[in-house]
Amino acid sequence: MIFETHAHVHDAAFDADRENVLQRARDAGIGRIVTVGCDLRDSRRACEVAQQYGLEWSIGIHPHEAKDAPLDVPAAFDRAIAAAPSPPLAVGEAGLDYYYRHSVPEAQQTVMRAQIRYARARKFPVIFHHRDAFEDFVRILTEEWDGEMRGVVHCFTGNAAEATELAAFGLWLGIGGIVTFKNARALQEAVGGAGLGRIVLETDCPYLAPVPQRGRRNEPAYIVHTLETVARLLGAPPADVARATHENAEQLFRRS
Numbered sequence: 001m002i003f004e005t006h007a008h009v010h011d012a013a014f015d016a017d018r019e020n021v022l023q024r025a026r027d028a029g030i031g032r033i034v035t036v037g038c039d040l041r042d043s044r045r046a047c048e049v050a051q052q053y054g055l056e057w058s059i060g061i062h063p064h065e066a067k068d069a070p071l072d073v074p075a076a077f078d079r080a081i082a083a084a085p086s087p088p089l090a091v092g093e094a095g096l097d098y099y100y101r102h103s104v105p106e107a108q109q110t111v112m113r114a115q116i117r118y119a120r121a122r123k124f125p126v127i128f129h130h131r132d133a134f135e136d137f138v139r140i141l142t143e144e145w146d147g148e149m150r151g152v153v154h155c156f157t158g159n160a161a162e163a164t165e166l167a168a169f170g171l172w173l174g175i176g177g178i179v180t181f182k183n184a185r186a187l188q189e190a191v192g193g194a195g196l197g198r199i200v201l202e203t204d205c206p207y208l209a210p211v212p213q214r215g216r217r218n219e220p221a222y223i224v225h226t227l228e229t230v231a232r233l234l235g236a237p238p239a240d241v242a243r244a245t246h247e248n249a250e251q252l253f254r255r256s
């Protein structure tokens with residue numbers, strides 16, 4: 001069984017054929033899927049779709065959406081979770097994205113901190129999104145993270161040195177379709193060096209489809225291409241990688 005740790009199955013890109021997409025996911029051996037929220041409304045939608053199809057969901061405010069975040073993030077999360085039929089598996093996407101800068105860095109940092117503090121208080125794992133902001137990302141972790149917490153840096157695309165730095169916080173690395181791209185040498189090296197203990201698998205669908213589906217709408221079933229690439233990089237049979245990454249994900253998301 002494969003654990004798909006990061007998807008946006010509730011995205012409108014799947015409105016026309018969600019049922020078929022999820023059937024293909026089951027056929028591909030995917031046992032669990034986390035459909036990840038990017039703001040309060042999107043997280044509510046994630047919860048609805050999770051409820052309808054037996055998936056897991058998360059509640060979060062993506063750094064792109066930080067500018068529209070509620071002033072009182074914990075109160076808003078508490079209200080949303082109290083109204084939900086099932087609790088979220090994690091908090092996130094939370095983090096920093098200085099590549100697009102849809103929100104100014106200060107707002108992103110404030111909302112990232114608020115979500116870490118919320119997760120710490122309510123004992124949720126955290127799904128982090130980070131792009132082109134490594135220094136600030138690590139600085140905030142140093143200030144806000146505690147060793148009891150669990151989290152994943154989703155869509156990890158860094159190098160071996162960054163992987164080591166994140167591992168020091170006890171974070172897992174979410175490996176997605178980019179690892180299958182020819183020009184992803186540094187990332188491939190980082191995955192090879194990280195070993196099976198620190199990796200979980202994801203698609204981030206509908207974005208970032210792996211080779212040979214690159215450029216198409218991504219979907220959970222395509223995670224098998226990422227699995228095969230990771231297995232090759234680690235010199236391990238795909239079944240072993242599926243099992244180990246599934247166990248890692250169970251550990252990451254276990255309810256404490």
Ligand SMILES: [Zn+2]
Nearest residue numbers: 093129154155
């Ligand atoms: Zn993301």
Ligand SMILES: [Zn+2]
Nearest residue numbers: 006036093204
């Ligand atoms: Zn995502």
